[in-house]
Amino acid sequence: MNGYVGAQHRFHDADFAQGWSDRFVPSPPRVALFDLILEQAARPSIANAHVLELGLGPGYLARHLLDRQPDITYEGLDFSDAFFEIAKKTIGPHLRRVTLTKADLLDQSWPKTLSRQPRAIISTWTLHDLGSQQAVEAVYARCHETLPEGGVLVNGDFIKPQGTSWVYEPGRFEIARHLELLRKVGFSEARSLAHLEPNIENPTAAQNYACLAALR
Ligand SMILES: C[S@@+](CC[C@H](N)C(=O)[O-])C[C@H]1O[C@@H](n2cnc3c(N)ncnc32)[C@H](O)[C@@H]1O
Structure with missing residues (x-):
């Protein structure tokens, strides 16, 4: 069996943002991803307690970290006022x-x-x-410029699993290519820590995401 994996979003629409947030509440594998990110984000032994999230969304990852790390300050970047309103309630x-x-x-x-x-x-x-891969590479490059030496980047995102015969939207691509792009822009120790909710044969758009980590 094969088909297409991708999704259309209306990030600036309040009803869409609320519907997405209701459907995407943290399930056990999503929480497993948050825990991996928490562990990596706590790693740098540099005197800086500020954590930046790209795509704050409804604030589920933010709440997970803020609940567990009383010493950090947090910056949530997003382009959607609709999602900011939901995140404010989640983060409380x-x-x-x-x-x-x-x-x-x-x-x-x-x-x-x-x-x-x-x-x-x-x-x-x-x-x-x-x-696109080019847009992801540009974000990785800006992250490398932004972080101090010893800082970390951890990206948990949908990928195209190896061995699939399905067609994936261009922003979902192989783990190996992510690691190549991270190294290309200057990161070291680029690695994948997990492939979560794997489904090669009959995937949905909410499955197959990886935890990609790298060191500045
Ligand atoms: C899936 S949500 C993020 C979920 C969030 N990490 C959480 O744990 O709750 C994706 C977010 O990325 C934001 N986003 C998508 N494209 C963006 C862009 N070009 N610039 C800034 N934010 C963007 C959307 O508005 C949306 O809030």
């Missing part, structure tokens, strides 16, 4: 430690909008929506 009392930064990841000046330099840049289920 932790909001005083959070900066909401409105920027478009396709605009290469997004690093200039940040409130301060982060020690870790993290993301889940966002970069594939930029629509």
